[in-house]
Amino acid sequence: MAAPKKAAASTAQDKTDGGSPPEFTREQELKALRDMLLIRRFEEKAGQLYGMGAIGGFCHLYIGQEAVVVGMQMALKPGDQVITGYRDHGHMLATGMEANGVMAELTGRRGGYSKGKGGSMHMFSKEKHFYGGHGIVGAQVSLGTGLAFANHYRDNDNVSVTYFGDGAANQGQVYESFNMAELWKLPVIYVIENNRYAMGTSVSRASAQQDFSKRGASFNIPGQQVDGMDVRAVKAAGDEAAAWCRAGKGPFILEMQTYRYRGHSMSDPAKYRTREEVEKVRHDQDPIEQVRNRLLAAKVSEQDLKAIDAEVREIVNASADFAQHDPEPDAAELWTDIYR
Amino acid sequence: MPIQVLMPALSPTMEKGNLSKWLKKEGETIKSGDVIAEIETDKATMEVEATDEGTLGKILIPEGTADVAVNTPIATILADGESAADLAKAPAPQQKAAESAAPAAAKAEAPAPKAAPAPQAVAEPDPEVPAGTEMVTQTIREALRDAMAEEMRRDADVFVMGEEVAEYQGAYKVTQGLLQEFGAKRVIDTPITEHGFAGIGVGAAMTGLKPIVEFMTFNFAMQAIDQIINSAAKTLYMSGGQMGCSIVFRGPNGAAARVAAQHSQDYSSWYSNVPGLKVVAPFSAADYKGLLKAAIRDPNPVIFLENEMLYGHTGEVPKLDDFVIPIGKARIVRSGSHVTIISWSNGMSYALKAADELAKDGIEAEVIDLRTLRPMDTETIVNSVKKTGRAVTVEEGWAQSGVGAEIAARIMEHAFDYLDAPVARVSGKDVPMPYAANLEKLALPSAAEVVEAAKAVCYR
Ligand SMILES: Cc1ncc(C[n+]2csc(CCOP(=O)(O)OP(=O)(O)O)c2C)c(N)n1
Ligand SMILES: [Mg+2]
Numbered sequence: 001m002a003a004p005k006k007a008a009a010s011t012a013q014d015k016t017d018g019g020s021p022p023e024f025t026r027e028q029e030l031k032a033l034r035d036m037l038l039i040r041r042f043e044e045k046a047g048q049l050y051g052m053g054a055i056g057g058f059c060h061l062y063i064g065q066e067a068v069v070v071g072m073q074m075a076l077k078p079g080d081q082v083i084t085g086y087r088d089h090g091h092m093l094a095t096g097m098e099a100n101g102v103m104a105e106l107t108g109r110r111g112g113y114s115k116g117k118g119g120s121m122h123m124f125s126k127e128k129h130f131y132g133g134h135g136i137v138g139a140q141v142s143l144g145t146g147l148a149f150a151n152h153y154r155d156n157d158n159v160s161v162t163y164f165g166d167g168a169a170n171q172g173q174v175y176e177s178f179n180m181a182e183l184w185k186l187p188v189i190y191v192i193e194n195n196r197y198a199m200g201t202s203v204s205r206a207s208a209q210q211d212f213s214k215r216g217a218s219f220n221i222p223g224q225q226v227d228g229m230d231v232r233a234v235k236a237a238g239d240e241a242a243a244w245c246r247a248g249k250g251p252f253i254l255e256m257q258t259y260r261y262r263g264h265s266m267s268d269p270a271k272y273r274t275r276e277e278v279e280k281v282r283h284d285q286d287p288i289e290q291v292r293n294r295l296l297a298a299k300v301s302e303q304d305l306k307a308i309d310a311e312v313r314e315i316v317n318a319s320a321d322f323a324q325h326d327p328e329p330d331a332a333e334l335w336t337d338i339y340r
Numbered sequence: 341m342p343i344q345v346l347m348p349a350l351s352p353t354m355e356k357g358n359l360s361k362w363l364k365k366e367g368e369t370i371k372s373g374d375v376i377a378e379i380e381t382d383k384a385t386m387e388v389e390a391t392d393e394g395t396l397g398k399i400l401i402p403e404g405t406a407d408v409a410v411n412t413p414i415a416t417i418l419a420d421g422e423s424a425a426d427l428a429k430a431p432a433p434q435q436k437a438a439e440s441a442a443p444a445a446a447k448a449e450a451p452a453p454k455a456a457p458a459p460q461a462v463a464e465p466d467p468e469v470p471a472g473t474e475m476v477t478q479t480i481r482e483a484l485r486d487a488m489a490e491e492m493r494r495d496a497d498v499f500v501m502g503e504e505v506a507e508y509q510g511a512y513k514v515t516q517g518l519l520q521e522f523g524a525k526r527v528i529d530t531p532i533t534e535h536g537f538a539g540i541g542v543g544a545a546m547t548g549l550k551p552i553v554e555f556m557t558f559n560f561a562m563q564a565i566d567q568i569i570n571s572a573a574k575t576l577y578m579s580g581g582q583m584g585c586s587i588v589f590r591g592p593n594g595a596a597a598r599v600a601a602q603h604s605q606d607y608s609s610w611y612s613n614v615p616g617l618k619v620v621a622p623f624s625a626a627d628y629k630g631l632l633k634a635a636i637r638d639p640n641p642v643i644f645l646e647n648e649m650l651y652g653h654t655g656e657v658p659k660l661d662d663f664v665i666p667i668g669k670a671r672i673v674r675s676g677s678h679v680t681i682i683s684w685s686n687g688m689s690y691a692l693k694a695a696d697e698l699a700k701d702g703i704e705a706e707v708i709d710l711r712t713l714r715p716m717d718t719e720t721i722v723n724s725v726k727k728t729g730r731a732v733t734v735e736e737g738w739a740q741s742g743v744g745a746e747i748a749a750r751i752m753e754h755a756f757d758y759l760d761a762p763v764a765r766v767s768g769k770d771v772p773m774p775y776a777a778n779l780e781k782l783a784l785p786s787a788a789e790v791v792e793a794a795k796a797v798c799y800r
Contacts, residue, residue, distance in 0.1 A: 119775030
């Protein structure tokens with residue numbers, strides 16, 4: 001690894017791994033709380049609607065991982081692109097996409113972001129620079145690298161934030177992309193959401209190198225492990241990685257250590273881990289509780305926090321209402337958007 | 341008002357489940373996220389988590405109840421300050437109430453015909469099964485598992501690998517119990533690296549091992565298609581016959597339910613295009629078993645296309661020590677003289693349903709289950725068409741360069757003079773699979789379209 005990069009990688013490490021990350025201002029804490037709550041409540045509602053049969057197919061909930069997208073988004077600027085896999089509802093809400101449009105896509109209605117044609121796994125927003133929503137594990141990594149290629153080609157200062165899972169990190173195209181990204185110094189932040197499991201397979205059963213921050217080492221890509229349950233740590237790491245990319249130094253890898261509370265998808269009986277394991281993370285590390293507790297300690301009133309929860313619930317309930325009453329797409333839509 | 345807890349749908353294809361256990365008692369406090377009950381589907385035991393807070397008011401469906409329909413109220417939860425007296429206010433626990441509470445539920449059901457037992461309108465006895473053979477009723481899932489287990493007992497060179505095949509017991513529970521019987525050396529969980537493990541399988545097969553490579557679905561085999569075609573299919577030829585590979589690539593193919601464009605594709609025609617591959621796509625439980633055993637024994641690479649919608653279907657499987665069905669033979673599952681309907685895999689659901697409908701109008705359809713797509717049993721098709729003079733092909737995949745197109749060409753080449761009408765094709769619509777329930781239904785073929793096509797070729 002080239003010397004300057006090593007330095008950059010280890011400074012970042014010092015900041016987040018040792019001691020606590022830089023404090024948030026009260027404003028930042030409140031924003032993080034609200035944005036994470038929105039995702040949490042939205043996902044709970046989606047799970048409920050699935051149980052009722054209003055949502056079909058695969059539905060992968062993001063509950064537990066909220067700090068990752070919210071913290072990263074706080075490190076981005078307008079114009080930066082985001083791309084991810086199928087566990088994508090949180091990413092979309094974090095980029096500012098409307099709850100109504102996301103929920104209506106989940107129910108397959110015309111008001112959904114893909115007019116009901118994509119479903120839970122496939123939504124996009126040109127306006128918010130959200131490039132999907134991809135169902136094939138690992139495919140978004142090459143695509144995200146392509147977004148960075150376009151930034152480089154156009155010589156702008158946008159960064160591509162390319163999210164993928166610990167399981168996806170074993171796909172071959174990830175490493176083909178890593179090589180080209182470093183070779184051509186493409187501005188891409190690879191955010192590996194290590195939630196410890198790929199479906200029923202724990203990281204230790206699938207990965208020879210379990211430190212994902214080192215996955216770029218043979219390509220000289222710097223990497224860093226981040227406490228993905230602490231939104232402040234995520235933001236700090238995101239800031240550093242984005243600065244690295246914008247300075248023209250090439251890609252950066254962030255391993256977000258996080259956890260999904262629910263099953264892989266709705267039909268996962270989750271027998272590969274104990275209930276106690278889930279409970280322990282929920283109890284000790286919940287990303288939302290962490291912020292809430294800090295705010296309470298800083299003398300923000302319960303009342304004020306309840307108001308945020310109420311505001312979020314209203315958005316989510318309204319989206320569920322919209323998503324159930326919005327009509328299905330017109331039959332003619334079957335034949336549109338195949339070519340243009 | 342008390343909140344009703346409804347029997348949840350836990351998978352795209354679930355319609356009902358067994359309420360096996362209550363983990364909370366009436367009167368107990370419930371927090372959001374608490375596991376309140378366990379339910380069993382045909383795939384797994386699942387936990388029901390409460391999404392509301394309060395106390396468990398009344399259990400409406402006692403534990404041990406089988407076949408509880410999705411959306412049936414199973415319990416009520418009382419919110420803070422409510423008492424048992426408030427229970428009267430909850431809507432009566434009727435199926436109807438649940439349906440009106442969830443208007444989309446019916447639409448969320450799988451579009452494909454999915455009556456639990458596979459249509460058994462088999463008029464013709466199976467020539468592979470000796471008369472008087474005892475039959476056992478099995479799901480297709482079980483038939484596949486038994487086929488693999490039997491072949492693994494018989495030949496130590498046979499092993500299974502793929503994502504979640506071992507400890508998880510298979511993403512669709514097809515490899516259930518194999519790890520327990522054969523151990524981790526022969527039932528191997530892989531990382532999510534299709535191109536890599538397909539290549540590893542082919543390499544191992546070049547030395548004479550006999551891998552069964554499971555793709556979680558064939559959609560993901562696209563990651564690996566280079567190894568399947570460039571390595572598996574062509575090595576025997578490229579090596580002048582020195583080495584080939586005996587390998588099975590298997591997994592669910594085609595549309596499941598509401599899983600959208602990237603997870604709902606039929607690869608029948610893709611693989612059937614390739615010399616060096618054999619391609620098998622059965623419909624009945626017995627065929628699934630007998631053909632998978634044949635595929636594992638075959639010295640060539642075999643693509644074994646299953647269908648998720650059929651896994652839970654039951655059928656009669658012969659109870660024989662070694663029931664193997666030869667690859668390459670179609671089967672006439674219903675005889676008729678007016679029109680030949682040719683299909684395979686889940687396409688047979690539409691074909692058989694249509695044949696029933698047509699019979700009501702006095703049209704006797706002969707229905708052929710191709711079972712193997714390559715090598716294709718042209719003879720059975722041609723002989724039937726010579727008798728009926730009319731043919732309809734049915735497939736879930738796209739029409740262009742589809743298997744139906746190939747069948748039509750063969751009929752034209754070998755039975756042109758016998759045709760009384762041009763061959764008709766019923767296929768998936770020429771679009772990526774949409775997610776929305778109404779559009780998905782339109783995108784897939786239907787029995788009604790088969791009826792219409794059959795009537796058209798009969799000029800009725
Ligand atoms: C190429 C491919 N193989 C397999 C699958 C099935 N599949 C969907 S998600 C998943 C697990 C992925 O785990 P991970 O990357 O850790 O992400 P997470 O689900 O934990 O967010 C698998 C195997 C797929 N969609 N695509
Ligand atoms: Mg994971």
